[in-house]
Amino acid sequence: MFTNQTVIITGAGRGIGAAAARLFAERGAAVVVNDLNAEPAEETANAITQAGGQAIAVPGSVTDPAFPDKLMQAAADTFGAIHILVNNAGYTWDGMIHKMTDEQWQAILEVHASAPFRMIRAVAPYLREAAQAEKEAGQPFSNRCVVNVSSTSGLHGNIGQGNYATGKMGIVGLTKTVAKEWGYLGIRCNAVAFGYIDTRLTRTKEVQEEAIDIDGHEIVLGIPQKVRALLDANIEQRIPLGRAATAEEAAGGIVLLASPLAQYITGHVLEVTGGMGI
Numbered sequence: 248m249f250t251n252q253t254v255i256i257t258g259a260g261r262g263i264g265a266a267a268a269r270l271f272a273e274r275g276a277a278v279v280v281n282d283l284n285a286e287p288a289e290e291t292a293n294a295i296t297q298a299g300g301q302a303i304a305v306p307g308s309v310t311d312p313a314f315p316d317k318l319m320q321a322a323a324d325t326f327g328a329i330h331i332l333v334n335n336a337g338y339t340w341d342g343m344i345h346k347m348t349d350e351q352w353q354a355i356l357e358v359h360a361s362a363p364f365r366m367i368r369a370v371a372p373y374l375r376e377a378a379q380a381e382k383e384a385g386q387p388f389s390n391r392c393v394v395n396v397s398s399t400s401g402l403h404g405n406i407g408q409g410n411y412a413t414g415k416m417g418i419v420g421l422t423k424t425v426a427k428e429w430g431y432l433g434i435r436c437n438a439v440a441f442g443y444i445d446t447r448l449t450r451t452k453e454v455q456e457e458a459i460d461i462d463g464h465e466i467v468l469g470i471p472q473k474v475r476a477l478l479d480a481n482i483e484q485r486i487p488l489g490r491a492a493t494a495e496e497a498a499g500g501i502v503l504l505a506s507p508l509a510q511y512i513t514g515h516v517l518e519v520t521g522g523m524g525i
């Protein structure tokens with residue numbers, strides 16, 4: 248399905264991004280695995296190559312303004328062309344609005360809105376010039392697209408996530424704008440809005456003891472035990488499918504939108520939620 252296609256996935260060292268990297272590779276794509284943390288990025292890429300696929304790890308922070316160009320260059324140098332960009336990297340740094348610091352607000356807007364914007368700007372020449380050449384030669388367009396990761400917090404708001412909800416709604420506006428600007432070149436841009444996916448972002452904070460280091464600042468990840476218990480108590484009322492998704496199920500939504508079978512789908516936000524919120 249993705250033979251001779253190169254996909255770049257940010258935040259693919261673990262969770263949904265890592266699962267997407269494996270799914271793309273199993274379907275023939277060459278995968279560029281980015282993550283803030285080098286070790287998990289290399290683990291994801293190595294697992295793919297050991298299984299007979301093609302992958303490289305390009306560690307680095309998507310919030311470093313110089314990084315997107317380096318990432319695109321590494322992808323093009325290794326695999327020759329770029330076809331698909333998945334803006335997946337991210338984390339949460341929750342707090343009620345009346346207590347939220349400027350630093351907390353800016354950091355989350357940076358990773359969920361500004362970084363995807365810079366990434367899309369950096370991939371533009373690779374996607375657009377190749378498409379333009381096909382157009383001029385009178386050839387059909389190859390499959391080229393961007394998939395952005397949003398959240399139900401962005402679509403509906405969520406208590407304690409004013410910063411995250413703003414970033415995740417912002418990416419929806421960016422998605423629709425790219426779809427309108429690049430559609431004449433056959434380049435699609437869609438988003439997936441995830442609900443409750445079982446990763447370290449949604450597991451019980453006090454039990455898992457996971458943290459992310461952002462510029463020397465340790466941010467503890469996960470949902471507080473009391474909130475997690477409340478959410479789980481009525482899970483069947485909240486989610487028609489009655490459970491959280493696995494990272495693989497979530498990644499399926501990304502791969503679906505990136506696939507050539509979705510070639511007439513653009514500017515769409517696919518809710519991958521088990522029916523939550525319908």
Ligand SMILES: NC(=O)c1ccc[n+]([C@@H]2O[C@H](COP(=O)([O-])OP(=O)(O)OC[C@H]3O[C@@H](n4cnc5c(N)ncnc54)[C@H](O)[C@@H]3O)[C@@H](O)[C@H]2O)c1
Pocket residue numbers: 257258259260261262263264281282283284287307308309310335336337338339358396397398399440441442443444445446447448449
């Ligand atoms: N888990 C959920 O229920 C859920 C719901 C809605 C949306 N999402 C979104 O899905 C995406 C993936 O999250 P996940 O649940 O797989 O979490 P995860 O923590 O398992 O994976 C996210 C990865 O992104 C990386 N990352 C974070 N900041 C980065 C940066 N600046 N540069 C490069 N890499 C960076 C992390 O190191 C991590 O490996 C995120 O955008 C998240 O907001 C998740």
